[in-house]
Amino acid sequence: MKFNLEICVDTVESAIDAQNAGADRIEFCNNLPGGGTTPGFGTISSARNNLTIGLHMIIRHRGGDFLYSDLEYDIMRREIDKCGECGVDGIVLGILESKGTIDIERTAKLIEHARPMSATFHRAFDMCVDPVKGLEDVIVSGASRLLTSGQKNKANEGIELISQLIQQAGKRIIIMPGSGINESNIAELAKITGAVEFHLTGRKVIESEMIFRRQNISMGGTSGIPEFSRKVADPDMIRSIINILKDI
Numbered sequence: 001m002k003f004n005l006e007i008c009v010d011t012v013e014s015a016i017d018a019q020n021a022g023a024d025r026i027e028f029c030n031n032l033p034g035g036g037t038t039p040g041f042g043t044i045s046s047a048r049n050n051l052t053i054g055l056h057m058i059i060r061h062r063g064g065d066f067l068y069s070d071l072e073y074d075i076m077r078r079e080i081d082k083c084g085e086c087g088v089d090g091i092v093l094g095i096l097e098s099k100g101t102i103d104i105e106r107t108a109k110l111i112e113h114a115r116p117m118s119a120t121f122h123r124a125f126d127m128c129v130d131p132v133k134g135l136e137d138v139i140v141s142g143a144s145r146l147l148t149s150g151q152k153n154k155a156n157e158g159i160e161l162i163s164q165l166i167q168q169a170g171k172r173i174i175i176m177p178g179s180g181i182n183e184s185n186i187a188e189l190a191k192i193t194g195a196v197e198f199h200l201t202g203r204k205v206i207e208s209e210m211i212f213r214r215q216n217i218s219m220g221g222t223s224g225i226p227e228f229s230r231k232v233a234d235p236d237m238i239r240s241i242i243n244i245l246k247d248i
Contacts, residue, residue, distance in 0.1 A: 025054035094124025154180030
């Protein structure tokens with residue numbers, strides 16, 4: 001069986017490393033600790049220029065909920081335009097209504113606006129009120145793929161719902177598990193759910209090369225976020241996961 005591995009990254013360097021490790025596709029996000037936001041134009045352009053594999057960009061200009069004003073909706077449309085100008089292959093988006101249902105109308109309009117780029121409905125789905133109806137609504141919107149953790153924090157915790165969604169979807173849409181997937185659980189997820197695409201970061205921590213380090217100051221104003229280390233794609237981990245999938 002052929003599996004596809006989508007690696008979520010927040011730097012062009014990590015995107016290149018993931019590609020070299022054998023990833024099938026990149027999802028590019030800024031602000032991963034906040035759930036991911038749309039990168040700037042320079043980053044999008046550089047990522048496209050340095051990658052030959054599929055490149056998808058998240059369309060989300062802020063963190064928080066997935067209920068957007070008309071102004072925010074217009075920003076999303078403009079960000080999609082920039083992705084198209086740069087030759088991006090797909091967009092990743094999700095819009096909800098205030099009562100927790102999928103906003104079919106506005107999602108469908110953005111997906112149509114983005115063509116010929118493909119569209120993935122992201123984990124906004126995991127915040128919807130009814131996943132069974134929600135899946136049908138995502139399909140109606142025109143998305144070709146749904147990223148979900150099975151309405152749990154981690155995909156392995158939502159494995160039962162993911163399996164149900166894959167059965168419900170049939171061949172109408174790809175259900176792609178994501179969140180917390182690693183070497184220890186991807187085989188179980190693949191075997192139990194029947195999923196053929198997976199979304200993960202596959203990261204490691206690297207230390208800053210700064211020699212002088214001023215302590216007790218946080219650039220984000222929030223303690224606990226390290227200033228002198230960061231997470232990057234780990235080619236060895238990605239290769240290991242690919243080999244695990246090959247053995248299934």
